[in-house]
Amino acid sequence: MSLQFCWTGGAGLLIRCDGEALGIDLYFSNSCMTPEGQFKRMIPPPWEPEKTEVDYLVCSHEHGDHMDTESIPLWLSQNQNRIIAGPDSVTEICKSTVSKKQICSLNRGDTLHLGKFTVKGVFCDHGDLSPDAIGVVVEVLNRRIYFTGDMTFRRDFAQISGISDVDLLVVPINGKYGNPDAVQAAEMTAILAPRIVMPCHYWMFMEHGGDPASFAKACKATAPSTECIISAVGEWQNL
Numbered sequence: 001m002s003l004q005f006c007w008t009g010g011a012g013l014l015i016r017c018d019g020e021a022l023g024i025d026l027y028f029s030n031s032c033m034t035p036e037g038q039f040k041r042m043i044p045p046p047w048e049p050e051k052t053e054v055d056y057l058v059c060s061h062e063h064g065d066h067m068d069t070e071s072i073p074l075w076l077s078q079n080q081n082r083i084i085a086g087p088d089s090v091t092e093i094c095k096s097t098v099s100k101k102q103i104c105s106l107n108r109g110d111t112l113h114l115g116k117f118t119v120k121g122v123f124c125d126h127g128d129l130s131p132d133a134i135g136v137v138v139e140v141l142n143r144r145i146y147f148t149g150d151m152t153f154r155r156d157f158a159q160i161s162g163i164s165d166v167d168l169l170v171v172p173i174n175g176k177y178g179n180p181d182a183v184q185a186a187e188m189t190a191i192l193a194p195r196i197v198m199p200c201h202y203w204m205f206m207e208h209g210g211d212p213a214s215f216a217k218a219c220k221a222t223a224p225s226t227e228c229i230i231s232a233v234g235e236w237q238n239l
Helices: 072-077 088-094 157-161 182-192 212-222
Strands: 003-007 013-017 020-024 056-058 083-086 103-105 111-114 117-122 135-140 143-147 168-172 196-200
Touching (some): 013 135, 020 117, 083 088, 083 111, 088 103, 157 182
Parallel strands (some): 056 083, 143 168
Antiparallel strands (some): 003 013, 117 135, 135 143
16 A cells, blocks of 8 residues: 655645545635735645545635635535535535535544544644644554644644654744744654654745745754655655
């Protein structure tokens, strides 16, 4: 059996395992752009939304660059067996455009079994920006993937989340809107000591910061035992 993952730009993560695919916080449209031109998409999606194979979609919270309200109905209407999951802030929005049978609740402490994937909602501190935001733990083929979500930098994050023995950590580095910057994300990597780390949440918008080179340098200094992968958009990696 094969297990691969890729960064899809921004905060997005796509995981595939033997014909099944699970996406987290995929953003393929330009729906966040305001009439004044703020939050304009700066990098193209890896594929056209309608060509994206995703069986299960998890949104960590309701913000537009994590919950792509323009693409979600398109993805889910192509196959009635496809599922979207997320905390209450996500599922409430979905009810107006998505079939009820395709919506699953995933709040902190919940576990879903989605095909080959076991998906758990865990603690995420995004402050007042999104009080019910979640981190996501995916277990598949005896490997554990931890997507922190928009997590405020705090040294007790792993203890509160109950996370350990992580094969892949995906952590934001943009240093804006409550997220850690490159150095703080590297410190979080050192605390958790995963086998592999991949940064996310950078380059999507002009308003977002994030420097993957600074993150790689900081990881080399603070978490030398962890492999740091700086991925191109849509570049598949083996896990």
